[in-house]
Amino acid sequence: MIPAPRRASALAASHAIAMLAVATLLVACDAGQRARPDPTASTTLAAGSPVTLRVLAGSELADMRPILDEAARATAVTVKMDFAGSIEGAETVASGKADGVYDAVWFSSNRYLDTIPAAKQRLAGADRIMTSPVVLGLRTATAQRLGWAGTPVSWAQIASAAAAGTFTFAMTDPTTSNSGFSALVAVATALDDTGRALDAAAVSRVSGPLTGFFRAQQLTAGSSAGLTDAFVRRMTGADLGPAVDGLINYEGSLVELNRSGRLPESLTLIYPRDGVVSGDYPLTQLASASTAARDAQRRLADYLRSESAQRRIGQLTTRRPAVAGLQHPADLGELPVELPFPEDPSSVKTLLTAYLDKLRRPSRTVYVLDVSGSMRGPRLDNLKSALNSLTGTNSAPPTDHCRFRSREEVLLLPFSDRPAPLRTFTLDPVDPQPSHDLLRTAIADLRASGATAVYDSLVAAYTVLDEAVDKDRFVSIVLMTDGESNRGRDLAAFKSYLQSRGSRQPVAVFPILFGEADEAQMRDVAAASGGAMWDARAGNLTTVFCQIRGYQ
Structure with missing residues (x-):
């Protein structure tokens, strides 16, 4: 999948x-x-x-x-x-x-x-x-607590409440998904309050309140469907982390989610009075x-x-x-004004770069990398090339937004018979180049030998994340393996371990199928952790690493 x-x-x-x-x-x-x-x-x-x-x-x-x-x-x-x-x-x-x-x-x-x-x-x-505007769906109890149920609210009020920690929300990564991109453009344009489309200078003017707004973002994903699934898991307790108060998505998707019966509590749709960006x-x-x-x-x-x-x-x-003169479905709200969209490509790039490197919460990702003997040769070379692409080398991914980001914490955990010593790299927000250079050196040092201890290595990754002092990050684990686990814990023991973590921060695992990896087991790992499985057996490993970036 x-x-x-x-x-x-x-x-x-x-x-x-x-x-x-x-x-x-x-x-x-x-x-x-x-x-x-x-x-x-x-x-x-x-x-x-x-x-x-x-x-x-x-x-x-x-x-x-x-x-x-x-x-x-x-x-x-x-x-x-x-x-x-x-x-x-x-x-x-x-x-x-x-x-x-x-x-x-x-x-x-x-x-x-x-x-x-x-x-x-x-x-x-x-x-x-x-057409469908991108709006905020809030748990009804949260909307009532904030006094927003049935009351016009501006993006500035929403951003202020988010910065104050009075509610949390989920939103897709705007570099991969249009719902997140539309929301980013809408809130930034509204906060600039000029009535004009965003330009590069406007992005700088609103960076302060935008940073406060994104402080309340608790979930991210690379697609609207993936985000909705993650939000439902939190709301229903399938993921043991704290419930999230709101979901930014298309109006139609939010109404349909309310109708689906998947939520224990319905969402109240908030239509910011200063405008929206819609999909047509x-x-x-x-x-x-x-x-x-x-x-x-x-x-x-x-x-x-x-x-x-x-x-x-x-x-x-x-x-x-989309056709003039036809009525919209009866249970939809009054549509606010449509905000102007930036037409200058440089303004769009400035906004997205600012989001990745300055505005959003930084991420912490453990890359659990199979370097067993079966990876020797072209497979290991392929893995090294894919990882190097995220550091901005000439083997660049499909988009610049796949690269490792300023403030991001990247942890490399190679494994074969057992987990190897962990190496941690934090990208300096002022000068990230030295971190990229160190990452490339560590990637070049990877060597293949030995057996395959998949589940012991996943447990080691969880242990590192649980012990981290700085919890204000998006966290995830990327597992790349080309074979079945044949050392240490088995799948059942790993799933028991996940259950034993209790209320600790949920961490999604994104397994990448490669070579002869066991598809059924990797699907189980993804499902048990709230992640998703990615298949690189017949495709480009670089592209898959890039696609997963939307979930980190």
Whole structure:
């Protein structure tokens, strides 16, 4: 399993101008794209041969499968979706790796794609399918305690309460997922309070209150779906750490979570009065797509924008209609103003770099690395190359945001017959280069020999994390192994150990399958610890290490 992927109140005149601009934009987007004829009353949409449309999509769109199955019957267009984080997907498009593999992309927004020239030039026509703002869902008891239930609240109030420690929240990593990216843009723009899109100077102006805001973030993940699962585990006690008060996510995802029955307590949705950033889910052709695929995309979009399909989308996913004149689902709140989105790529890069290196809580990660005899040769070379990519060498990962971050604590725990001595590296916020150099030296020193003590080594990693004095960090364990454990504890003993930790801080393990690693056991390790398994047996180990960064 590879888990899968944005104004503060100004003067009244500024508000009116911004709202007029948004309205004008929406009208322009919908020009010539009003509700399509009802496909159930006509067979014209199904004209043409059956086509499979290959789509790179955001993970939250898995809930569209029933509607896409209905669309296939009406249009003869079958959609095959592969899921990725929105930001990761943008990098895939920009690199050209989507060309010839996919016919279309379908993420919550194309805004980030549009800031990357190499990605924008690879896009063709697009149709907005639905909309959903990114908002804050708070446990109802917490919303009532803060006096926010049914009361307009600003992002500044939310940031102030977060800095004071009056509530905690979960949010995806904005470098990998659009929901986190949208939230970061929204709160930063609102705190700047100018009515204009963020620029690099604005990022510096709001760094203080943003740092306070992110002090309350207790959970992170690389995708909206992964974050929701982690939040539910905390709320239900499946993870023994403290419950988290809130979840920042798409409105539709939060309403659906309330409806699902997965939570012991419902969430109250907070719509910041100074604005939000919304996803508009454009189904977008790739310029490299064939003529048949482009025709299929248009047929599918015509169906999805029909009045009956728009209503069905609202009923099933609680997202708002993208077509003018249609009502949104009844249980959704009043939509605040849409905040301006930065169009300058340098402003986006400045914001994301500041988030990683200054604004968010730093992370502490133990890399538990199999260096048994079976890793000798190309496998060990592959591991070294993947780890070196995180230090910023020429074997760079798909995006600069995969690198080890300022203030981050990286712990290397190689193992074979037994865990080797641990090596700890903390990246200095002023000059991280010496730490990168030391890390590269340690990686180069890895040697393969001996047997495989997976579970003893995982216990050693947990012991180190439990003994750490500084607890104000995101913590995780990355396990990379190419074989079954044949020394020390077995899987059952490791799971018993996890249970014995009691109320100590939960730590997710992210096992990476490599070589002949036991898939069933690694899935068990991931499930027991609240992590997720990643498969690098047929893929690129560097890419997998990079993807896991969204969870650290």
